[in-house]
Amino acid sequence: MYYPDEIIEEVRLNSDVVDIIGSYVHITRKGGSHFGLCPFHHEKTPSFSVSKDKQMYYCFGCGAGGNVFSFVMAYENYTFVEAVKYLADKAHIDLPEPEVSAQVRAAMNYKSRLYEVNKLAARYFYMMLRKEYGQVALRYIEGREISSDIMKQFGLGYSTQFRDDLYKHLKAKGYSDKELFDGGVLLEDKRKQGTYYDRFFNRLMFPIFDVHSRVIAFGGRVLGDGQPKYLNSPETQLFNKSRNLYGLNIARKSREKFMILVEGYMDVIALHQAGFDNSIASLGTAFTGGHGHLIKRYVDEIIISFDSDSAGVNASLRAIPILKSAGLIVRVLVMNDAKDPDDLIKLKGRDSYEQLIKQAMPSFMFEVLQLSKRYDLKDPEYKTRFSEEVAKKLLAIEGKLERDNYTEAIIKDFNMSREGLMELLGKYGKNIGIVQKKHINADLNREEKRLKQREDAVTIAQKEFLAIIVSHKQIFNKVNKIITPDYFNHETLQKVGLIIYDMYKKDLEIEPTVVMSKFTQIDDQKLIAGIFGEEIKIENQLQLEKLLNDTIRSIKSNYLEARQKTVTDPIGLMELIKEKKELLHLYVSLEDIDRRD
Ligand SMILES: [Zn+2]
Known part of the structure; x- marks a missing residue:
């Protein structure tokens, strides 16, 4: 489900980053930017900046950054589509209906009826708690010293002792038996099929919210001695017990x-x-x-x-x-x-x-600690057995450093003999082949690490290259034939490259947030924020020139090496060798460039 670029751009233009972020975070103007405490990490002095000109935010403390879409995605944990919807709604922009089949639409409509059922039920319980019938529940809540603010925040309510109270209330609002049953608020009479009654009665009600704070189910605590003490809604189209956690919408x-x-x-x-x-x-x-x-x-x-x-x-x-x-x-x-x-x-x-x-x-x-409670550690024989168990547990830890740390902690906390424990570790380690396996793993890790480091270096080169060209159009004009986005091996960076090249060729101003709006994943947006946020700390022309040439060489040689693995025909190989040679002598001079562009 996607929206056309023009719509996304319209939403963005109507969602000022300072206004939107300002509604979540207290920010104050300082110079050309706004500053506040970062909502994404703990801090005492503000390092979270919001720029009206760039329509972006950036945290100098934790590196969080992006545009108005990224902010809402990160803060509300929304997907891109959800963020667009949310902001469009705030800006009173009508989004086009996404294309869906009649069948899917009917299912969506049914589901939204079930949400309504739960929402209305929550409202009804909430109201009942404040009526005379609800006194018994209210007294219980007061006994537990729950403040009225918290009662409100968690939407606590009460289901009365009448077994058809909610049923009548919701039927009068036009919901069918099936909708109420599928919404989880009714039970069917086992003796009389097709007859329903309230699932919850005479209970303190805890609405269960999904992460978007929609009511999807209830938990009910019995008041008095009834059983079970706690009763939950069944699993429904809305409520999947293992995909929801109580309090998560706030936490x-x-x-x-x-x-x-x-x-x-x-x-x-x-x-x-x-x-x-x-x-x-x-x-x-x-x-x-x-x-x-x-x-x-x-x-x-x-x-x-x-x-x-x-x-x-x-x-x-x-x-x-x-x-x-x-x-x-x-x-x-x-x-x-x-x-x-x-x-x-x-x-x-x-x-x-x-x-x-x-x-x-x-x-x-x-x-x-729990294991130790199973053994009488004053008895030498039990202590040995405990040590054996501990040694096996320690050997199950993958990382050596972590294992060593825990070994030390255990020796100290349980007053164990270092020699004894070490001996056991050696013995079991060998028996189950862990000692040997670890070596192989270490070698593998080293190789992986080496590859990863190289990959990282090439990725960084691609980012730096992009950072240079977005801030210097003259340099772009000089290098756009030498490096093209095809040479990039990083998928997102390649896409960014294509967009930037395209914008330059159309003689457009490169606006970070416009580039960013084309990406829907928060990780991608963060990466892009990094490119634009990177003030290339260059003190003089010569340094910039060196960095530019380093990145070009890194990107191009990586590309040529990758091609070498696939090219097999003699002519292709000759080409490749020629290009490699040329790369050795390639040098882009910036002498003729005015640095103040
Ligand atoms: Zn931060």
Whole structure:
């Protein structure tokens, strides 16, 4: 689904970068730019700049940068199309309907009816909480010391004790039984097919939001002694338990570089109230790889903060490998004096929870700690067995540095004999072939690294070349026959090159943000921001000349080498040799160029 370039350009022209960013971040004018605290990393002094002239933003602290589309994509975690829609809406621009079949359209319409059902249900529950029937729920909330602001933010509500209350309310609004059932708010009477009643009654209601803050389901906590204590909506077209996390719609906008994973709704709410707006919980279901990947979209690190009882410890142990395999750094927060985060904050205050976050254990050490509890370490025989288990665990760590660090930490924390542990590491390492395998891996890594470094150097050369030509049209005129974008091996940079060459040939002014609007991926936009943002720190003409020639040589020789691998006919090879020779003698002089162009 794409929009024509003209439309995208119209949206961009009507979305001033200073206005849009200013509505999210407090920025103040300083000289020709606006400055503020970067929303993408933690900082105390502003290094986030927004330029009205260039219609771009750039952070000198973390390198985040781009145009108005990139900002909305990064901040709201939108796709390009979503960002265009969002900005078009703000600017009151009508977007053309994307081409879809009648069938797809019908499905989309049905889905939007289901969203409405959930939204209206949430509103109804919210209202009921404030009516006389809702007093019982309100008293419970007050007992848990939840502020009215947080109640509002999380949209807490109440389902009354009548089993057809919501059903009647929504039927009166014109929704069919099927829509209400598919939306997840009804149950079918098993004895009387085709008869429905409310799924939730006499419960405190927690609306479940997707990342765009649309209500997609509910969790309900029983008031009184009923069972089950917590009841969730079933999976529906809108609600997939392993693709959603409670609190994520808020946590994804947090400035923290990590998230806190807790067990339940009330923990999330209590932590948000205490200012930990990066807290999330899985939705009454086991933790899955889907959850792990979802979290990884927003942060690199997760702190598990489950209940301190044995169920919580076991759940942590199960979650660790899942989260790690999603590529997350995992730490575990250990609480000794409270049963859950809510409890701890009430007993000891938010600062002591903050302290525990800082002290959270690397997941590996947590696993070893739990392992140690299975052995009586005062008994030499058990201690040996424990050491054996630890050695095996250590050997499973891929990186040597990491393994060495943990080995040291374990020797210290568990008062182990260094010699003994080293001996075990050597013994098991050899037995399972790890020692040998590691060597092979190391060699492979070295080769990979070498290749990667070279690749990086060529990529940098391509970026620098582009940076030079966008800022010096005269240089472009001199070199555009020597290097063409065909020589680029980096896909995005090649596209950028083609656009710039084309614009120059049409005698157009090169505007960074226009170039950027042609790219829909945030990584690409960041790369392009880097090209334009790069003030080539050149003190004199000679330096610029040297850099230009270095980049030309690097790009061209890489291109020729790549061609050498595919060319087989004698004439082609002769050509190649000739070009290589020419490259040796190629030198572009900038003597005749006026540097102030
Ligand atoms: Zn930043």
